[in-house]
Amino acid sequence: MKVLKFGGTSVGSAKNIQQVASILSDYQQSGQRVAVVVSAMSGITNKLIEVGNRAASGDETYKSLLKDIEATHLTAIRELIEVRRQSKTIAFVKLLLNDLEDILRGIFLLRELSLRSLDILQSFGERLSSFIIAEYLSQEGVPAEQLDARTVVRTNSVFGGAKVDFVTTNSAITKHFADHDKMQIITGFVASSESGETTTLGRGGSDYSAAIFGAALNAKEIEIWTDVDGVMTTDPRVVPTAFSLQQLSYEEAMEMSHFGAKVIYPPTLQPAIKKNIALRIRNTFNPSFPGTLVTAKSGQEDWPVKGISSIKEISLITLSGSGLIGVPGVSSRLFGALARGGVSMILITQASSEHSITFAVAPSDAVTGKKIIEEEFFNEMASGKVNPVEVEGNLSILAIIGENMKERPGVAAKLFSALGKNGVSISAIAQGSSELNVSVVIEQKHLYKSLNALHEIFFLSDMAELNVFMLGLGLIGNTLLNQMKDQAEYLLTERNLRLNVVGAANSKKMIFNETGLDISLSKEEILADGEASNAELFVEKMIEMNLPNSVFVDCTPGDSAVKLYENILLNSISITTPNKIANSGTLEYYLKCQAAAKRRGVKFLYETNVGAGLPVIGPLQDLRRSGDKIIKIEGILSGTLSYLFNTFAAGMKFSELVKQAKEMGYTEPDPRDDLGGVDVARKILILAREAGYHMEPSDVVVEPILPQACLDAASVDDFFVELEKANDLFEKQRAEAEAEGKALRIVATLDEEGKATVSLQAVDSTHPFYGLVGSDNMVVFTSRRYFNEPLVIRGPGAGAEVTAAGVFAEIITIGNFLTN
Numbered sequence: 001m002k003v004l005k006f007g008g009t010s011v012g013s014a015k016n017i018q019q020v021a022s023i024l025s026d027y028q029q030s031g032q033r034v035a036v037v038v039s040a041m042s043g044i045t046n047k048l049i050e051v052g053n054r055a056a057s058g059d060e061t062y063k064s065l066l067k068d069i070e071a072t073h074l075t076a077i078r079e080l081i082e083v084r085r086q087s088k089t090i091a092f093v094k095l096l097l098n099d100l101e102d103i104l105r106g107i108f109l110l111r112e113l114s115l116r117s118l119d120i121l122q123s124f125g126e127r128l129s130s131f132i133i134a135e136y137l138s139q140e141g142v143p144a145e146q147l148d149a150r151t152v153v154r155t156n157s158v159f160g161g162a163k164v165d166f167v168t169t170n171s172a173i174t175k176h177f178a179d180h181d182k183m184q185i186i187t188g189f190v191a192s193s194e195s196g197e198t199t200t201l202g203r204g205g206s207d208y209s210a211a212i213f214g215a216a217l218n219a220k221e222i223e224i225w226t227d228v229d230g231v232m233t234t235d236p237r238v239v240p241t242a243f244s245l246q247q248l249s250y251e252e253a254m255e256m257s258h259f260g261a262k263v264i265y266p267p268t269l270q271p272a273i274k275k276n277i278a279l280r281i282r283n284t285f286n287p288s289f290p291g292t293l294v295t296a297k298s299g300q301e302d303w304p305v306k307g308i309s310s311i312k313e314i315s316l317i318t319l320s321g322s323g324l325i326g327v328p329g330v331s332s333r334l335f336g337a338l339a340r341g342g343v344s345m346i347l348i349t350q351a352s353s354e355h356s357i358t359f360a361v362a363p364s365d366a367v368t369g370k371k372i373i374e375e376e377f378f379n380e381m382a383s384g385k386v387n388p389v390e391v392e393g394n395l396s397i398l399a400i401i402g403e404n405m406k407e408r409p410g411v412a413a414k415l416f417s418a419l420g421k422n423g424v425s426i427s428a429i430a431q432g433s434s435e436l437n438v439s440v441v442i443e444q445k446h447l448y449k450s451l452n453a454l455h456e457i458f459f460l461s462d463m464a465e466l467n468v469f470m471l472g473l474g475l476i477g478n479t480l481l482n483q484m485k486d487q488a489e490y491l492l493t494e495r496n497l498r499l500n501v502v503g504a505a506n507s508k509k510m511i512f513n514e515t516g517l518d519i520s521l522s523k524e525e526i527l528a529d530g531e532a533s534n535a536e537l538f539v540e541k542m543i544e545m546n547l548p549n550s551v552f553v554d555c556t557p558g559d560s561a562v563k564l565y566e567n568i569l570l571n572s573i574s575i576t577t578p579n580k581i582a583n584s585g586t587l588e589y590y591l592k593c594q595a596a597a598k599r600r601g602v603k604f605l606y607e608t609n610v611g612a613g614l615p616v617i618g619p620l621q622d623l624r625r626s627g628d629k630i631i632k633i634e635g636i637l638s639g640t641l642s643y644l645f646n647t648f649a650a651g652m653k654f655s656e657l658v659k660q661a662k663e664m665g666y667t668e669p670d671p672r673d674d675l676g677g678v679d680v681a682r683k684i685l686i687l688a689r690e691a692g693y694h695m696e697p698s699d700v701v702v703e704p705i706l707p708q709a710c711l712d713a714a715s716v717d718d719f720f721v722e723l724e725k726a727n728d729l730f731e732k733q734r735a736e737a738e739a740e741g742k743a744l745r746i747v748a749t750l751d752e753e754g755k756a757t758v759s760l761q762a763v764d765s766t767h768p769f770y771g772l773v774g775s776d777n778m779v780v781f782t783s784r785r786y787f788n789e790p791l792v793i794r795g796p797g798a799g800a801e802v803t804a805a806g807v808f809a810e811i812i813t814i815g816n817f818l819t820n
Helices: 013-028 044-056 062-080 083-110 114-141 167-177 205-216 250-257 264-277 330-340 363-376 378-383 411-421 444-457 473-494 535-545 562-570 585-599 617-625 637-649 655-662 680-692 708-712 716-725 727-739 799-820
Strands: 004-007 034-038 144-147 183-187 191-195 198-200 223-227 247-249 278-283 294-295 308-322 347-350 354-359 390-401 426-431 437-443 462-472 495-504 509-512 550-554 574-576 632-637 700-702 742-750 756-764 774-783 791-796
Touching: 004 013, 004 426, 013 034, 013 114, 013 550, 034 114, 044 062, 044 083, 044 114, 062 114, 083 114, 114 183, 114 708, 167 205, 183 205, 191 205, 191 444, 198 617, 198 637, 205 223, 205 264, 247 250, 250 294, 250 308, 250 390, 264 278, 264 574, 278 756, 308 363, 308 444, 330 354, 330 363, 347 426, 354 363, 363 378, 390 444, 390 462, 390 716, 411 426, 411 437, 411 444, 426 637, 437 444, 437 708, 462 473, 462 791, 462 799, 473 495, 473 799, 495 535, 495 799, 509 535, 535 550, 535 562, 550 562, 550 799, 562 574, 562 585, 617 632, 617 680, 617 774, 617 791, 632 680, 637 655, 637 742, 637 774, 655 716, 655 727, 680 700, 680 742, 680 756, 708 716, 716 727
Parallel strands: 004 034, 004 223, 034 183, 144 183, 223 278, 247 294, 462 495, 462 550, 550 574, 700 756
Antiparallel strands: 191 198, 278 294, 308 354, 308 390, 347 354, 390 437, 426 437, 495 509, 632 742, 632 774, 742 756, 774 791
16 A cells, blocks of 8 residues: 655646546556545645735625636536536535635625635635545546545544544554445645644644555555656756755655755655655656655665755844853743743754853744743843844845764865855854764855855765856966867866856946857857846945856956955855956955955966966975075066067167067067066066065166156157167167177066066076077976976966967866865
8 A cells, every 4th residue: 555645736727637537547456556635725724824814804805716726627527527417516616615705605704714624615625636636536537535534533632733633544544445336535734633623733734644544555655746856956046967866765855844844744754754664755747757766775875865955944043242251041041931931943053151042033023032031031131141133134045954973074164165155154054963964054155156166075076067247258268268178078077067157248248148148159149139248247246146166257358456456255156267466456455365265265367367378376385385485586577578689680670579579469459568678567566466575666776778758659660660760779688688698578576675677688508598589488486395496387478379278277266165
């Protein structure tokens, strides 16, 4: 024998009832005997409560709502039952509805809706649905009949949530089934008292009915048919990657139910636990799926947790003060007063110092709870021994649950680490000694992000997802998108990392999609349906989305986004950028960004600020972290200037070389931005700061490379006119260096005293810079450890490909940090 229960959604329409009948027909044809508990049609119970409230308040619109209830059931009959059989079914339903109408008329005249009357009203939902389903099954060749549970389930007379008399009930159920061979279609939720009055079993009553019948009949299994594929790892409406669990223990199921999992209601489990009867949660609309089995034993999966549940809306109440320390009976007084006032606590935590007790309640109980405590501890508060009651709202609880947490180190650490890396602070923590549950209270606005981050860390540890927001789709940004597209498959299959570009923008348009933009499209196609954009709006939307594992990629050349970095970091979003303005601007802002990243535990990465794809900043930071002291830094830090002076040779006009470099895209639109030494000055300033020197931009001395007339030229064309006049000057410098066996190089230097300079120097063949070719960059670190043989880093220091590759590498670094 199996007991099957179908909820309101499963029997919510004629089409759904046909699906239920198909499932039951399969059981009947396989020879399995089943008893079937059904709920009212979807939404009917709420309408019955509403129609009663309207009648009690003297609102005659209760009659129109009653007509809606009638229409719902008559429509189902006409769609399900053949015309020749409809009269009998409609007549029975009409009789029930007439009884309902008489009861409502009495409520309307008396202007009173007692719990006794409400129980009678609510019973009509299951009585109507069970009869219609039984009639339809009989028509379809499945021998079935309605069983009004009021004839066999006995309770006390506590209306609204009656207690079952199991001795009398079990005996009546056993006798009834011994005398009836047809499939019993049982009214869930309803019962009757010893005096024959209609009672109900409270919230989750239909599930409870199934467990009552299952226990009385010693059923092999109780199946709860609903609209989801069993018990999910977490709420699939919030976490799209949630999936069904194969097996849970009773304890795990009860914990998950308490913390928000709606497929099982805890009292349902009690009769089943007592008889050690397995429960299975199945999907009416996906009957081939096996669902979730709930037994005395947990499943064999090796996950540290079985599920992540949550309660979206709670309030925290805290009682604190020196008058609580070492005083016996405080907890008894507190919880006793709340119990007498009908306030139920969801979570309780107490400091070991006994200075404070914090507990969570439903928001609707917060005001009442505060008032009860103030009355109970009035004298202590008046004398200052107990502080005023604190109430915090807009909070949520999330809980990780599972028997595998027992004696398994690191589970709580993963929980707190994942939340911390995503900028989620914890207001309260509770864990039982059974190690079955770790619960935390967080801000409600972070619940979506937290559930997704935790689900990934605990259930998808072999697959991580990083949410990328890209601002700037120029040469570097577009190149980065192409690199991400080309490497997507490799990252997914070899590194188990999915890069999800959820936001993208250029100077005109921006677009967002939580499920990810299609980066296989061109940037024009990606932004085609975008809205008007600017950096402030983009960042505002990014913060508002509040997605887990987020990284902001700034590929813009200006400062419109840079001034927002501190706020981005303070909102726990990591940053990677080739834009060097933040780190080469004022020292104050540089330090603020560094402090914000450290405070929030996120990454602020900018390796490409100095050497494009060349690793320069990372090795420098590693030297300092390991205790080394930087004595001197020398660098060829501009790929453009490196190309110019590596290429400049006898017979060449310097002005023509610069013009060619501009046409090839090696220089900025105005070559003075390169030849003026400003870019190199920014880079040596960044290295100086990373070496520990608190320097301002004005502290970097740039020795003029260009004649003043070139710098003062009104336009780029005028600049080239003046530069042509200076060809003899540059040729003279080149020839003098060559005569001495030297080569001209633009060198940035930081000495041990913290003096930073940028100058045109002639270096001989013994110097590392002498042999540079093309657009290579080179940085030479002299330190206490690298004194006799300085640390030399050399490679391409310019170009969209290497710069984008450097940013790409940092995105992956951030992904590994956030998801491990």
